[in-house]
Amino acid sequence: xxIAYKFAGLALVSLLSAGVxxxxxxxxxxxxxxxxxxxxxxxxxxxxxxxxGVTLVGAASPAANVVELHEMVMDNNVMKMRALPRLEVxxxxxxxxxxxxxxxxxxxxxxxxxxxxxxxxxxxxxxxxKKVENVELKxxxxxxxxxxxxxxxHQH
Numbered sequence: 001x002x003i004a005y006k007f008a009g010l011a012l013v014s015l016l017s018a019g020v021x022x023x024x025x026x027x028x029x030x031x032x033x034x035x036x037x038x039x040x041x042x043x044x045x046x047x048x049x050x051x052x053g054v055t056l057v058g059a060a061s062p063a064a065n066v067v068e069l070h071e072m073v074m075d076n077n078v079m080k081m082r083a084l085p086r087l088e089v090x091x092x093x094x095x096x097x098x099x100x101x102x103x104x105x106x107x108x109x110x111x112x113x114x115x116x117x118x119x120x121x122x123x124x125x126x127x128x129x130k131k132v133e134n135v136e137l138k139x140x141x142x143x144x145x146x147x148x149x150x151x152x153x154h155q156h
Contacts, residue, residue: 023125023133024050025089030139032063032119033099033146035112042113043070044104044121044139045097053091057132058124065108067121072100081105086126099147117141 030046041064048056059067068083079100087102089095097103104121113119123135 023135024052024054024127025123025125025135026050027123027135027137030121030137031142031146032106032113032139034115034141034144035109036144037112039112040109041105041107042109043099044106044119045099046104046137046139048089048095048097049093050089050091052128054089054128055126056087056089056123057085057126059104060122060124061106061119063110063113063119064106065110066106068105068107070103070105072103113141115141115143 026049028047028049030044032044033042035042044061056069059069061067069085069087070081071084072079072081074080083105084102087095095102104123106119117140119139119141121137121139123137124132125135126132
């Protein structure tokens with residue numbers, strides 16, 4: 001085998017191994033809330049884990065013209081939503097993106113999303129080495145009324 005082939009093989013192996021380990025992000029149960037015909041935005045939700053800790057620095061999807069990391073909070077009994085430039089996934093801790101909290105916002109949807117469809121989403125993940133990698137996932141579209149399990153108390 002020529003040296004050029006050996007070098008190409010080593011380069012390919014190192015490239016593949018870098019792609020698997022560098023992102024250090026495990027994604028569980030990704031889903032998107034379905035929409036009604038005129039609705040132009042919806043949320044994507046999932047659970048994220050990282051062994052070493054990573055930072056989400058962006059997102060994209062062919063389903064929407066704009067995709068942002070968002071946070072929803074209650075402020076003086078008013079629900080407010082804001083875009084976040086970065087979202088930390090702490091080492092060894094699950095970060096849950098769920099309705100009423102952190103989520104990925106799909107804005108200016110290209111078409112309505114119906115239960116049973118699949119939405120491709122790309123998360124932009126920054127590792128401890130400051131290198132940004134894309135992590136691809138496919139999120140199932142759930143019913144418009146879908147919500148995360150209720151584990152909090154309501155106050156009226």
